[in-house]
Amino acid sequence: MTQMIKGANAPVPAAPLRVAVGRESVPVGPTVSAAALLLDAAGAVRGVADIVFHGRTIHPSGAVRHVGTGEGAGQLAEWLELDLLRVEPGVQRVLVVGFCADGTFGQVRGLYAQLSTFDGTIVAQYPITDATAETAFVLGELYRRDGAWRFRAVGQGYDDGLAGLTQDVGGAGMLAAVSPPSLVIPSAPPAVPLVSGPVSLAGVGKAGSGVVAPGAPSIPGPSVSAADRVPSGPGPVSDPATYPTSPVSPVSAPAGFAPAYTAGTPAVGSSFGAASWAGDFFAFEPCVYRGKGKKTITVDLPFPPNGEPVILEARTEEYNYISVKIPGREDDVFMSDLPDHYGRTLMVPNRKGGPLTLKVANSGAWQLTVLPLSAALPLDFGTTAGSGQEVFVRTGPAAELKVRAEDPHRGWFQMHYHWGDSPSDLRHPAKRLVYEWNGRRVREKVALPGGPILVTIDKSRHQWELTLDPADPSAPSRGGRRVWRR
CATH class of the missing domain: 2.60.120 (Jelly Rolls)
Structure with missing residues (x-):
């Protein structure tokens, strides 16, 4: 494990990682919310979908998730998951950020960021020892360098909180672009469009953080058991040749994770x-x-x-x-x-x-x-890219879905949607959207009905790109499948 001090950096494996924003568990003190901000080459958030926190838990690419809060061994942590291999090429940096809703970071005891692999191996840990009056804090960042990923211990705080951080990541003020999070599922959650332009972080650091879901295990978090089942800022700087050793004794995040799923209730942000x-x-x-x-x-x-x-x-x-x-x-x-x-x-x-x-x-x-x-990925207006089989949910109005896919080995590519009046109706597909046998390239436009529906890529060895646009009633159709005219 690399124990880091401010400004140090270290390589991380190109593998799925868990990131804990942790602190000591004490009876009183400020709540701390964790978030991941995905930045482009200019150091800017491209749209509200690039902000992942406990009120908006999954990035459209599926590469970044907020998976819940864990407590144990005197520690309290919020967990993020990052699959670096799935981060879009347009994203160059991922900031690990904390927000204080009811105090300052100088009042938070034992604040730290910890990176670990899914088998529980700690990759890096950065204890923050110099926080004072800040209410927003960039603890660290994962960034691309020479085709690999590295983690930097940033430690930059903002006395003006979200306003200062929003300015640094390309926002233009505290607009209500991100709805305040809640532990109660809203009746109609906002869409998550991939849009350019000013972005607000309003609501990201509100109350609701630091709460363990009812019925969660007493020590949740990423761990490995013998039974094989696991309950489940600043711009780039020159890389130092060596990694200084922190004088602070290392701590460990809770040895497990508890996503905020409560029996009978969809996940927060679902x-x-x-x-x-x-x-x-x-x-x-x-x-x-x-x-x-x-x-x-x-x-x-x-x-x-x-x-x-x-x-x-x-x-x-x-x-x-x-x-x-x-x-x-x-x-x-x-x-x-x-x-x-x-x-x-x-x-x-x-x-x-x-x-x-x-x-x-x-x-x-x-x-x-x-x-x-x-845990299905949201399918909203804009473009989502990925590969292989995947599961999406669409809750908005009827729309047009452009499907582009490439497979040099000429494999199957098949998509369906599922809908119904009850959960049991989702056991079987309602309609096939795309079916290509021995297909190297897929170029189609299909009509999606209004949500809620599940959209699945059932068979695929392809790299694919899905673009969702408002429905065009004048487009030619063939049995519900619209031809993509280039």
């Missing part, structure tokens, strides 16, 4: 807030399973009878190809390549409910994460 069936979703803390080669695992969750699908996320290390089967079923959950060693798909529990058995096969090490539907 795009499903506008759905009539949102309150009926089966909600649970993400479950992580790890292994190597062939293995049979049991997803020991109390799935309800005729329950809605859940999301299965797969990550691999050496080999892209993975097979995940439910014994007794004809269709496979995964039986495909993962172009970037990553993919997400819908997994339908048994009709009778109860635990679910999975047979997993991969030639190397793999990790599976079972997530509730509230």
Whole structure:
């Protein structure tokens, strides 16, 4: 582990990372909210979607998430997850930021930022010892250098809080572009457009941080168990040749994480807030399973009878190809390549409910994460890029979806949408949107009905780009599929 002082930097692995913004857990004191700000080459936030915090928990790319609050061993932390391999090329830096809603950082005891891999290995830790009257604080930043990622201990505070930070990241004042977060799901959460122009951070640091969800484990956070299941600023400066050692004794973030999922309630910031069936979703803390080669695992969750699908996320290390089967079923959950060693798909529990058995096969090490539907990526106006299989949610009005995809190996590319009046209606697709067999290039425009709907990329080895625009009633159509005329 690299123990850092202000201004130092260190390389980080190009792998999924967890970032804790932590402090001592004391009976009284200011609450601290954590956020990630994705910046372009000019050091600016491109739009409100590039601000990820507990009121807006997932970046449209899926590369950055706010996953909840953890407490244990005298420490309290908010957790972010960053998949550096999935960060868009247009993003050059990711700031790790803290906000004080009801005090100053000089009143926060034991403030620190900690980076760790998913197996719990601590990569870097930076204790902040010089905070005074600041109410916003850039603790650190991840930045690109010579094709790799590094972490810098920044330690820059703002006495004028969000106003000062907004000016530094290209905003033009404290506008209400980001709605105040809450632990109660709003009836119609705002869209997350990828837009250019002035951005406000108003509401990012409001109350609501530092609360452990009811029913959460006493010591939540990223950890690895023997059973394989884990409950689940400033511009660039020259890199120093060496990394100074901090005189401060190291601390550790809580050894686990507890996303803010409460039974029967979608996750905080969920795009499903506008759905009539949102309150009926089966909600649970993400479950992580790890292994190597062939293995049979049991997803020991109390799935309800005729329950809605859940999301299965797969990550691999050496080999892209993975097979995940439910014994007794004809269709496979995964039986495909993962172009970037990553993919997400819908997994339908048994009709009778109860635990679910999975047979997993991969030639190397793999990790599976079972997530509730509230973890679907928001599909809003603008462009989203990625690869392989993915799960989205659309809550807005009818729209036109442009689909571009490339695969030099000429594989399948298939998309569906799911909708209905109840969660059980989502078990099966309502309509196929795109189907290409032996397709190297996909160029289509399809019509999406008004939300809420799930949109899935079910089969794909492609690198894809999805662009959502307002519906054009005058465009020519063919059986619900509109031809992309170039």
